[in-house]
Every structure is written in structure tokens, then in C-alpha cells.
Amino acid sequence: MKFNVRRVPGIGAVVLLAAALAACSPASSGGSKSDGTGPGGTKKVTIQIDGSAVPYYAPLYAAKEQGYFAKAGLDVTFTYAQGSDIVKNVAAGNVDFGFPNGDSVITAYGKGVKTRVVHTTYQQGIGALLSTGRANISSPADLKGKTVAVTDLGSPNYIQLQAMLKQSGLGLGDVKVKTIGTGAIVDALKNGQVDAIVFSRLRYYALKSAGVDVRQILSDQYLPSFGNVVVASPDKVEKDPKTVKAFDDALDQGLEYTTKDPAAAVDMAVQKYAPTFNGQQKDVTTIIQDVFVKTLWQSDTTRQHGFGHPDEARWQKAIDAQAGFKLIDSGFKAGDLVVKPDALG
Template identity: 50%
Template sequence: MIQFRVTTTASLLALLTSPFFVSLADAADKIVMQIDGAAAPFYAPLYAGVENGIFEKNGIEVEFIYAAAADILTNIAAGNVDFGFPNGDAVVAAAANGLPVKVVHTTYQRGIGALLAKADSGITGYKDLKGKKIAVTSLASPNYLQLQVGLKLAGLSLDDVSVEVVQTGAIVQSLQAGQVDAIVFSELRKYNLEADGTKVTMVLSNDFLPSFGNVVVTNAAKLSENPDLVKRFTTAVTQSYEWVIDGHVNEALDIALDKYAPTWPKDQKGILTTAFEQTFVPTVWQSPLTKEKGLGAADVAGWQKNADILAEYKVIDDAPKAEDFVVDPSTIGQ
């Protein structure tokens, strides 16, 4: 315990103006945010928010750590970390399992999964996949679910195709080498393929299966007991993304590549810039809803549709009510 003994007005004034007292008065809340996967330039807005003092301005000192999405939700529920940044499907699964998690900022307004095929393959949609070999990274991945739903809507099923499981680091190369006819993976890989001279046909999974990429989550108790902290944190996230959207993509990527993901190949900055400017900025971080309500706005109906489809395809036993675990950041603290 720190004790102060003040005997005179002069000594009181000296204490109030001392660097030690000021540092106590202005101390930021120290929080830990656990991010899906590993340090990567795709999280540049968050990194830029720290380096530009945006989190500090909102009274927050943030530390980033990393884990798989399912582990993030477990840690959030247990109170081991303050905030998480997992993908939306994992959040729905956690809510379905009764974990006390709350989405407080729908950062990615849509999912970024996609069917990718070479333009000269004749594949223009799921209807063309009959008899084809399709790669996914895991039979437990959201992309595998997207494949199933896309096939069903085209009047096909898994029995009509051959599914190959290919590791993340090799799935794009498997398409380039002709080892598979198509992949269901991230739409961002379109830019890698095109940079290598491969013309690509793409079908966005979100067009038929509404889902959400990375979103900010916290524990239900933290939201209830400390809404001011949650509000300041989501405000800092919004302001960090706004800075990047407002013409600072290159600066944000420089911060990410130099200080947070230094092992990422620097020669891919051009591809990353294209992905940010053509995908993330216009249609992932922003949507008609965010134009109306601000970044991170919650499309509760979209969340519910996603949960219902996950239940329909037995990814989860029962669909949770979206209104029970999804919060619009504009309502926090009200």
C-alpha cells in the first residue's frame, strides 16, 4: 500500500505537481487482447492504433497476444484475457455452448471466404463443381461449411465432388499446380494468384452464407461491470480503423510490417495494399449499416441467420439467439 503524509500546503502542492502523482492520476487501464492466429499485417489498424496513441488517448494500454479462435473464446469466458479478436463462426459456437461471451464490435462486417478457380477452368460457380476436386484446409473449417452450403444451393452435395484437405501454406499452390480444380479459402488469395499471373474466377461465400470475420469480444461480466472500459476500448478500435480508412493504408502496413510482423515477406506489401484498398476498406470494415451507425455496428439479423445455418448443418446443436450475445457498440453504457 502506498501512503502519503502531507504536513503543509507547500508539500501538498509539491505532491500534486510531482511526476509520480501525475502518473498515478493518468494511469491507463492495462488490458490484454488475444488475436486469432499469429501476428500478421491484416491486423494493421490495431497496431497503428497503438503506435498512433489512439488507445492511449482512450485511457488504455493494450498488449496483443495470439491463439486459435476456440482458445480465445475459452479464455474470454474464463476471464483470462480482457478482449478477443476471433472469427464470427467461433463466437457463435461458443455462445451455443453456453459460454458467457459478448460481441461488442462487429469489426468485419462480412466473411472473406470464397470459391477460387482458374478462369480457364470453366468453373464460374458451384453448379460447375460436379466431378471436380476441391481443396479446403480442414473439415472443421468455416470454408468446409461454405462448400457444403454452396453445393446444396446449386443442387449438388459432397457426394458430387472430391474434397481434398490441404494445409494453409500449400492450398494456393495446389490450385496453381493443377492438383485441384478449385479451392474454398480466403478471397484475399485472389490477389496473390493474380500477382503471379493467374487469372481467377471468384464466388464470395458471404453472398449466400452471411458470416463475419474478426470481431471484438469480451466477457459478459466485464461488459456488465465495467461498461466504461468496454466503451473506451471499442471507441479506440473504431478510431484506429477510421484512421486507416481515411487514406492511411500504406502507413498502417509499414507499422505492421516493421514492428509487429517483421518476418512477413516485405515484397508482398503491394499485394497487401491492393487487398486493403479493394477489399478490406470498401466492403469488409464498412457496409451500408456502418454508414448509418458507425464502424463495428451489429447486424443482429445477419448474426442470427449465420447461427441458424450453423445449426442446420449440425456445426452446432442449436442456434443461440443473436440478441443474447451480440451487442451494438453504440448501445454500450446506455
């Protein structure tokens, strides 16, 4: 089985896999707030999504194509941008909703760019320490004296590396850290330029498929984090909770549909939104089944309360970690950032 991997969203610029260009997608790459009425009297709203159109966003696409948004009274338009820009656009009211990674939302909030997380879609992050067998790394303690790459020293993955080292009694001085761009970091691992990388755990599948003796240690074991989540402005949550709730409910149905029939959801997403993935449906479906369905979209919290429900304790740990590692000046209460879907009425 061969994985032709590009870029996948999640954890902002760091958690990257399979980034197909959306030039052929029917969705616009621009971003502006929609106003007015759509077909059948539905309300026009826009969601700005992190990166570009990829089949891993199948639940959102299913919510539209299966008519869940329409039944909820919404006519939804998808646009795409980078995570930090999405948070700014949502906070300013330029778009109704955003779908950035949760780590960038925390960072922005800590710096005064306020949004509210209204649906914790990804219950955890997808960062991981990836290494090859020749590096002989079975735990973070084995990183001592090794060369580790991250994409940016301001990235969540860099913070995850520090958390791994700290819990193993090590510090940054015990390793050699390199910064390597998104497009080259995986090749650097394959070619032996570095011993390990902290990147997306989804890349594990591509490396394994390519015959690489790859190992992974999930970052979430050492530092709670979040992939893509739905955000809205505080003003929208306060003044239009009905629309926010309607969006959440339709997305829940899209998640349910994709979870029950991932192959059909992936086929739809590729045909209508991400045609550059044509021919890779089987591989993408495997990743969705093994990673997204089992651990990203579902957790003990969602099994008790439903899709998108936040675990405030995990959010608080993620916030406190960013403050502890000086990514933000000071921490804040998770309850100020995160909204429980059932609190929307």
C-alpha cells in the same frame, strides 16, 4: 506486382493469408489478463489476436501507436493465439478482449463457451471459392463432378461449400471433396491437383500476381459469415462496460485512420509489429484498399451506425446456418451473443 503471401487471419483456421511469425514483433505471443495501471494512469488491458502479427491488423496497431487507446484511458497489450483458444481465454476471464473470427465465436457459444461480440469489426467473412480458368467454374452449379478442397471438414469453409452446393441444387455427393492443409491447399490448386478450393478470398490476389488464371466466387453471397470481431466476457460487459466502450471507440479511430491513410498505417504496422513483411508494403496496402476498406470494415450498416456496428439479421443467419449444418446442436438468438456498441453507454 508480386505478392509474397503467407497467412492472413479471419474466419479462423480457414480464412488464411500471409501468416508471418511474430518472433520479431514487440508484442508478446503469450496471453494473460493485465491488471493495474499503465503510463499516465491508464488502465492495463490485454487483447488476444487470432494468428500472429500481420499488417492486416493495422487498425489495432494504429489505435495504440496514434495514442487513441491512451486517450481512452487504456494501456493495451497485444498477444496472439488460435481462435478457439482465444474464445476460451476470454470466456474464462484470462484476457480482457479477444479478436477471433466470428464463426468460431458462434460455434463456441453454441457449445456453451459464452462470450459477447462487442465490435463487429469485419462486417463479412473472407471465404471464397477459388478456381483456375481450366476448371471452367463460373457458378457453384459448375462444381458438379469436380474436385474441391477445404482445410478441414469441421471448418466454416466446408459449411460454406455446402451452402453453395445446396443453393445450386447440388449436394456433397455431386462433388469430390479433399482435405488439404493450410500450407498446401493453394499449391494444390495451382498445380491442378484439385479444380477448386474454398479458402480465403485474399489468396486471389497472390494467385493473380503469380500469373495464375484465377476465378473467385465469394462465399458471403450464399452464407453470411464474419471475419475478426472483438469479444469480451459476459461478466466484463455487465460489470465494466466503460472499459469495453473505451476500447471500441479507440478501435473505431484506428479504423478511421487506416481507412483514410492505409499506406501510412501499413508502414507503421510492418515497422513496429510485422517486420517480416518489409518490402511488401505496397502489395499489402493494395489489398487493404481493395478488400478491407471497401467491403470488410465497412457496410451499409456501418455507414449508418458507425464502425463495428452489428447487422443482427446477418448474425442470425450465420447462427441458424451453423445449427442447420449441425456444427452446433441448436440455434440461439443473435441478440444474446452480439452487443451493439452504442448500448454500452
